[in-house]
Amino acid sequence: MLPPRHPDSRYATPALLCVLCLLSASFLSACTQVASHRVTNGDTSPEAQAQQQPSAQKTAPKAEEREARSFPIETFYTLLVAEVAGIREQYDVALANYYHQAEVTQDAGVAARATRIARFLNVRHAALRSAQLWTELEPDNADAQLALTAELTLAGKLSEALVHAEKALSLGGKAPMQSIAATAIGQEQLNEEIRAEFARLAETYPQSDEASMAYAMVLRNAKQSRRALSLVRRIQQQHPDQLDAPLLQSHLLVDLDRRDEAIELLEKMVRIHPEETRLRLQYARLLIREDLTLARQQFAELVKQRPNDGNLILSLALIHYETNQIDAAKPLLNRLLELEQHESAAHFYLGGLAQKQDKTETAAAHFQQVKPGNDYVEAITKGTKLLAASGKHRENQAWFARLRERHPGQAEHFFLMEVELLRKSGEPQMALQLTDRALTALSDSGRLIYTRALLNDQLGNAAAFETDLRTLLERDPDNATVMNALGYKLIDDETRREEALQLISRALELEPEDPAIIDSMGWVQYRLGNYRVAEKYLRQALEKLPDHEIAAHLGEVLWVQGEREAALKVWNDGLTANPKSKIIPAAMKRLQIKETLEQHASEN
Known part of the structure; x- marks a missing residue:
């Protein structure tokens, strides 16, 4: 259109x-x-x-x-x-x-x-x-x-x-x-009455290019592109200086999957009318998918014609950005800042350029200048990840503090983001301390309590882990996810496996199709010695979710039942799907060592 x-x-x-x-x-x-x-x-x-x-x-x-x-x-x-x-x-x-x-x-x-x-x-x-x-x-x-x-x-x-x-x-x-x-x-107001009126006006005033062009637009909207194209071509013949007609014609040709004809038409029109920005802009846009180098040339010419047009400057900058022409993109983005146009976009892509050059602090500084809008969330995500990966936790802490002050309704979300970055950066203790501080302000946050439970589990604080999960179950007794997490943890304690079975069974009643809960049921059955029952549940879980942890469990159950080839196949398939898995190699090594020790003991 x-x-x-x-x-x-x-x-x-x-x-x-x-x-x-x-x-x-x-x-x-x-x-x-x-x-x-x-x-x-x-x-x-x-x-x-x-x-x-x-x-x-x-x-x-x-x-x-x-x-x-x-x-x-x-x-x-x-x-x-x-x-x-x-x-x-x-x-x-x-x-x-x-x-x-x-x-x-x-x-x-x-x-x-x-x-x-x-x-x-x-x-x-x-x-x-x-x-x-x-x-x-x-x-x-x-x-x-x-x-x-x-x-x-x-x-x-x-x-x-x-x-x-x-x-x-x-x-x-x-x-x-x-x-x-x-x-x-x-406004989607094109009802039949209005459509008919446009048709009547085009017929009543055949010499009016405005009436005919409007009717062509209506035809295009009605998916009658061929009729519209015929009408527009007639307008071009009657009014060769009317430049809306070739523009609409190019859109119609694209609608009809005739992009080459549209590009050829616009190339011709741009030669005839080199100063017509609308024609050149449409030509440049079509070229982006066909010939990025030629598109860049057209946008460069457009910027020459309209040096203060932020839209054109940004378009040219993005083409340079996508083709890694940093030296060409950077001055254009800085020009946007001078003109005070598309400032957030300029900071976002300047941050991206700095990131490509491994200039972490510069990149983060630009990302922090991005205001709420299209690139806002991504800028926060990229910037905070960069700082966390560089160990600049204080800078991140200050950034997140500003975000929580600016968006108090999103405080929980930003606490969780910061906690996760600390955890992934190998700082679980700092993440736990931050979670404690967050819960001081947001004591009713179930997500923060659950996150703290997982951090305590990672740090080996089993009692604190269970306390948090019990707190959540008191608030929401039918929370299958929490129930399953607690039950799965209790499997490791031989004295509490029956309790674990009860928790997991109840979770499975609530969520019978959840592969994580089905896996837990298979694992608790295995640890209780019910191998065939365990195998049934674990096969069902793996079918629903080809996960390396489930594969590790099923392989172990098959292995202890003497089905070595089947176990190795399950493990190999799991490693093929997730080559970085540490759980499967650990299970294989543990079982093989155990078998070797048992053989050695029997020989002596």
Whole structure:
């Protein structure tokens, strides 16, 4: 879909100086004409002034409109205040006065001025009402119809917008039909009635490229790309200077899996219109998937044409980034920081560049500058991992403290992240201390209690491990995960295996399809001497989850039953799936040593 255009390009927001000049000129003109009226009794009505303003089509004034009428002194004073306010950049005062006087005087010129000021200030409700009044007072003024069409489009009143767009077309104006179509598509308002209306307008006004282009957009939205393509090609023939048509044609060709034709078309159009940014940008985007080097050249040219366009600079920087051209990417990203555009993205990718160069502190500093948005979570993850891997735990501690202060609702999440980084960095004791501190602030956090239990288990603090899990079970007696974790741990204590069996059995009742719990059941049965029952559960668990720990358990059960080849196959399969497993080699070594010792004892 083509990027939405401003609904009424004739009245797009002008530069501030132009607005001030308009207001000043109008004020001087009004004063001059009022003075002339007093001396000569000439025509000084606002209608006459409005007729002097350019419009899409001038119409002859009616007899009654040619009669001069002057404003009351109160109205004149209010409008004078409005003009002075505009010169002083007090635009809200200017708008309020013009908007009020438009309603009071029912004067088309005042309504037109109120409309333009409201649109400049983006005061939508005032712009809509003023434009409605303007069209009521001057129904045959194409500019008024265009202004109202634009405001109705922005308000989402698309059926009404189409009515006034057609009125503008009939008056010779260039109605913003594409904007109405883009809005309808974007807001999913393209019901059958609106679709039919676009089709009718395209047929009624065959020479209007706007009406035809809008209908082509509607056809594309309806997945009728071939019909749309035929229509767009006809528009190109009728209006060769209309550049929206080749843009839409390129999109339609892509829809029809004819990317090569789309690229060829755009290459030709870029040669003919080298300064047209929209054409070159679409060409560059298509080239990204086909020829990254040529795409980079096109984006480089776009940046030359628009050196302060942050979107284009970022696009070119990312191409350099993805192709590891650090020296080319870095100044572009720094340029974004100078322009204060896409600053978070710039910091994120500058951090990535520093990371590629093993500049940990620089990378982390950039990642910390990324603000909430698309790259925020990834920046935190990457930056904190870098610091943890470098042993810079104090820096991480300060970073996470700031994050918890900035996002108090996510404090638990950031504590857990920091704890996990410490654990993976080989600092379980520091991780445990942090968990204790976290639970001081978040005593009700079940996730933190469970994490502390696992850390205590890792450090060999069996009693503390069990205490935490018992606490969780008191809060949630049917928590199968906690029940299974405690039961599995108790298997190692020969005196508590029956207790372990009870816990695991209850967990399995609650979660009969959980492979981890099924594995625990197989393991406790094995340790209780029920080998065949254990084998059944462990095969079931391994089928559900090809995990190296389950493979180690099943292999051991098969081994002690004398099924050596079957055990070796299970272990080898497990090592193939997880070559870094330490559990399987440990089980194999332990059983083989045990067997050797038993043989040696029997021989003696």
